[in-house]
Amino acid sequence: MTDFTALAHRYIDAFNETDPVKRREVIEQLFTEDVIYTDPLGSVRGWDGVDQFIAGAQGQFAGLIFSLPGEVDGHHDIARFSWHLGPAGADEPLAIGFDVVAIDGDRISRVLGFLDKLPG
Template sequence: MTDFNAIAAAYLDAFNATDETERKRLVADLFTADVSYIDPMADVEGHEGVNAFIAGAHQQFPGWVFTLIGPVDGHGQQARFSWGLGPEGVEPPVVGFDVVVVDGEGRIGQVLGFLDKVPAA
């Protein structure tokens, strides 16, 4: 049985990693080599694509953190969870949810992301 709570926690750890070496290790540990990541802001593949996307988020929102919002809901090989992005300790101005599909080893092979709340430019 897949522990989707642990996968969501590891996912947020990877997205919160600001040290490039640490982030690359976390991405390589969690995602399959051919991972597909699609959301309204990105359509990337592989470890390098995911790492570059996360690095870009840190450049765009320096000091902001990703947090889990609510429970993780999973069955079979897929799970969904909501997350927030914003300064630590305050209501996140960005909220979204991601659907992840894992392989038999619990590594993420596909991410389908959605944005529910985004501040006006």
């Protein structure tokens, strides 16, 4: 059985890993090779696509940290969780999102992301 909370924490870790080599290692361990990632800001496929997408988000939001603000909910081969993006220790996040992930074995095969709040 998949530990959905641990998987979501690894997902957040991937978005926070700024070392390109370490980030790629996390991506290859966390996602299937043919992963599909879709949110309002883009749609990518595969490890290279996810790596470039995360690098782009890090460039756009340099110095900000992704975090899990609440519980992770999952059943069968899907999970959902909210995330926050903001300065470490901030009272209010600059961005809030909600992701649904499909899981194949112990890896994420699909991400459907939604944005609830974006920085002005």
